[in-house]
Amino acid sequence: MLHISEHFEYYNRDHLGAFRKLQDWETYFDHDILQEIIYFDIHEKRRCIEILLKKETEDHQYACSISSSYFIGLDRLPGFGFSVYIEPKLNNANQQINYIEMLLEALKEPENFEHLDNLVTTKLNDEWIEIENHLQPVLTPFLIAQFLSVTKSIMKKGLKKSYYDVEENLNNKIKGKIMVGQQIRENLLKNRLTKTACKFQNFGYDIEVNQFLKYVMSRISSSLDTYHSIKDSLSPIMKYCMGGFQQVSHKSFTSLKYKEKNPFYKNYNLAVNLGNQILALQDYNISRKSNKEKCTHPPFWIDMSKLFELYVYRQLREKFPGKGEVKYHNKYNRQELDFIINSQDTKAVVDAKYKPRYRNGNPSMEDARQLAGYTRLRKVYDELGISDDQLIPAYFIYPENLPELTLPENTDHVSEDVFDDCNTHLSLVDRKAVRSSTTYKQMYMQAVDLPFTNV
Numbered sequence: 001m002l003h004i005s006e007h008f009e010y011y012n013r014d015h016l017g018a019f020r021k022l023q024d025w026e027t028y029f030d031h032d033i034l035q036e037i038i039y040f041d042i043h044e045k046r047r048c049i050e051i052l053l054k055k056e057t058e059d060h061q062y063a064c065s066i067s068s069s070y071f072i073g074l075d076r077l078p079g080f081g082f083s084v085y086i087e088p089k090l091n092n093a094n095q096q097i098n099y100i101e102m103l104l105e106a107l108k109e110p111e112n113f114e115h116l117d118n119l120v121t122t123k124l125n126d127e128w129i130e131i132e133n134h135l136q137p138v139l140t141p142f143l144i145a146q147f148l149s150v151t152k153s154i155m156k157k158g159l160k161k162s163y164y165d166v167e168e169n170l171n172n173k174i175k176g177k178i179m180v181g182q183q184i185r186e187n188l189l190k191n192r193l194t195k196t197a198c199k200f201q202n203f204g205y206d207i208e209v210n211q212f213l214k215y216v217m218s219r220i221s222s223s224l225d226t227y228h229s230i231k232d233s234l235s236p237i238m239k240y241c242m243g244g245f246q247q248v249s250h251k252s253f254t255s256l257k258y259k260e261k262n263p264f265y266k267n268y269n270l271a272v273n274l275g276n277q278i279l280a281l282q283d284y285n286i287s288r289k290s291n292k293e294k295c296t297h298p299p300f301w302i303d304m305s306k307l308f309e310l311y312v313y314r315q316l317r318e319k320f321p322g323k324g325e326v327k328y329h330n331k332y333n334r335q336e337l338d339f340i341i342n343s344q345d346t347k348a349v350v351d352a353k354y355k356p357r358y359r360n361g362n363p364s365m366e367d368a369r370q371l372a373g374y375t376r377l378r379k380v381y382d383e384l385g386i387s388d389d390q391l392i393p394a395y396f397i398y399p400e401n402l403p404e405l406t407l408p409e410n411t412d413h414v415s416e417d418v419f420d421d422c423n424t425h426l427s428l429v430d431r432k433a434v435r436s437s438t439t440y441k442q443m444y445m446q447a448v449d450l451p452f453t454n455v
Contacts, residue, residue, distance in 0.1 A: 002051075002077075002084040003135065006304060008068040010356050011089075011403065016064035019053070022082060036079040040071055040121060040301050048073065048301050049084055070354050072099070073301035074129055074137055083129045087138065088304070089356075089402060094454075097402075099138065099307060100145050100230045101451035104237075106310035107149040109317050113267060115310060115328060116146070120302045124280055128296040139300045140281050141230045144220055147274040148237045150267050151213055155244045159210055160265050163201045176200025204247065209258050209268055211251040216275035217242055218250070219282055255279060308354040308450075309338060312397050315429040315448055316341065316350070332379040340383060341428065347384045348393040349374045350428065358398035358445065362419055371396065372440055393442040395428055400447035419445050 004018060005011075012018065034053045040046040048071040054063040074085045088097040106112050120142065131137060167179065169186065175198045182197040221238060224231055255276045260268040281298070309328075316326045316339060325343040329336055339350035351371050353363070363371075374380065375392040386392060419435035426434045428446050437443035 001082060001131065002066075003087070004066065004068055004084070005087050005089050006068055006070065006072050007089055007356050007402075008066055008086075012066075015066045016062060018066060019051075019064045034079065036077050038075050038077070038084075038301075040303060041118065046071075046303070048075070049086065051077065051080065051084075070305035071301045071303055072138060073299070074131065074139075074297055075123075075299040075301065076127070076129060083131075085131060085135060085137070087135070095452040096454075097304075098451040098453040099302070099304065100141055100233060101453070102307055102311045103142065103145050104149060104233055105451070106307065106314045107146075107153075109310075109314040110153060111317070111328070112310050112313060113150065113153060113270070115313075116270065118303060119306050119310070120146075121300065122277055123299040124277065126299050128298050130294050131297050132294050137297045137300075138302065139297070140278070141227050142302060143274055143278050143281070144224075144227070145230065145234060147216065147220070147271060147278060148234055148241060150271045150274065151217070151241045152237055154213075154265075154267050154271060155241055157264070157267075159205050159244060159248075160207065160260075160262075160268065161204055162207045163203050164207045165199060166202050167197070167199050170196050170198050174198060205245075206248050208251075209256065209260075209272065210245065210248045212253050212256040212258070212275060213271060214242075214245040214248045215251060215253050216278055217245070219279065223282065253279065305352075305354040308399065309352045311450075312350075312352045312429075312448060313339065319429055320346070327383075330383070332377050332383075335374065335377070337374050337380070340380065342384050346393075346428070347386060348395055348428070349380065350395045350397055353396050353398045355398060356402040358396065359400060359402060359447070363396055363445070367396070368437075368440060368443065372443065391442045393426075393444065394440070395443075396445045397428070398445065398447055399450045400432070401449050401452070 002019070002022060008018075009015070032055045035051065037050045038048045040048050047067070047069060049069075050065075050067040052063075052065040056063060068086050072086050072088050074083065076083050088099055090096050120139075122139065122143075167182075168175075172194050174196050177199045179197045179199050186192070186197055187195040217238065221242070224234060224238065256272055258268070258272045260266060313326065313328055320326050320341060320343045322343060325341065327340045327342065329338065330340060331337075337349060338352050341348040341350060349371065351367070351374070353367065371394045375394045380392065381388065384392065418438045420438060421433050422436040422444070426436075426444060429448050432447050435445040437445075
């Protein structure tokens with residue numbers, strides 16, 4: 001198995017050295033050139049990882065290029081015949097990006113529940129991959145954090161009520177329908193003449209979908225101690241959610257097919273989907289409770305750039321809490337903008353860039369031109385109510401505390417533009433310093449800190 005981290009090509013130059021860790025690596029060279037790419041979504045062409053091996057026949061040397069960008073996950077490379085596991089990036093203090101805290105912080109903003117599509121893809125129907133337990137695949141805790149956050153949002157709205165069937169042996173009364181067979185077996189043959197086996201309907205919380213959510217939470221609770229990195233963060237949410245299911249009876253499930261059509265309860269669909277995935281994972285015994293050295297795990301990918309966008313959205317909504325002050329992924333002229341800020345004091349276009357080199361570098365010419373182009377769209381002027389003789393401020397928001405790059409990036413053409421420090425009153429999030437472009441008018445760079453955890 002090839003074990004690397006996200007942004008591998010940004011921090012490593014000895015790609016062949018990483019590949020040499022695989023046993024019998026030279027057997028992969030059946031051809032002079034071998035290339036394989038895994039896509040997050042084949043239609044959108046988002047590359048999770050790309051590997052290129054080239055055999056230099058003249059001097060019998062080998063060249064290797066490994067490109068991992070903004071995705072973490074586990075998958076199989078059938079062309080090479082091995083698996084690849086990409087984990088979150090470590091910083092210089094040997095700490096790892098706490099993607100669970102990023103998710104929990106992002107989901108404090110209720111509107112983010114509308115934008116969870118394409119955040120994670122799980123290939124449960126593909127052949128599962130054997131992986132060492134100490135690598136601690138990130139999928140299960142990520143799904144658990146999502147499930148509990150969605151369930152908490154359901155609790156805040158109120159659990160769904162509906163009619164459900166109840167079977168009860170009533171004393172000296174009849175309610176609903178008499179179950180003839182059960183009445184004969186349990187009452188008449190046993191001379192219980194005052195009892196009547198009845199089936200009737202009640203209206204309340206004890207419906208199947210609520211029973212399913214309660215069962216998934218009970219399964220999570222029994223295994224939460226094994227995930228030390230997320231236990232402290234998720235335990236309060238778990239206690240809050242379990243307190244709201246006291247009127248729901250306990251019932252076991254393997255999965256649940258459910259489709260909620262009422263838009264008020266639409267988060268039930270997401271919760272059921274996540275619950276089914278969690279049960280599937282636990283049924284394959286990949287819980288960290290296992291004493292085995294290895295476990296099986298489905299291929300999956302998590303889009304960290306998407307997670308970063310959700311995290312930034314939460315930060316922006318804290319600064320601009322008014323209705324409609326922050327708009328996420330609006331489309332204008334077939335172009336999709338990350339954020340538009342439209343408050344009384346601030347009007348701006350914002351682009352979230354999950355790029356490590358932005359900490360001590362500048363945007364590529366392509367990125368700068370793209371953002372500048374967004375601020376020239378007439379529909380954006382109309383949206384913000386700005387006259388044509390004004391410039392719309394443009395912001396890049398990037399992660400501040402990713403590891404520093406000691407070597408220049410080789411994948412982007414860096415512009416000659418320079419960004420200098422400017423007044424903090426221009427800050428969109430926190431009170432961090434803002435850098436201003438010396439080439440483009442009213443173009444700024446703003447950093448946000450990411451949470452890290454010890455590994």
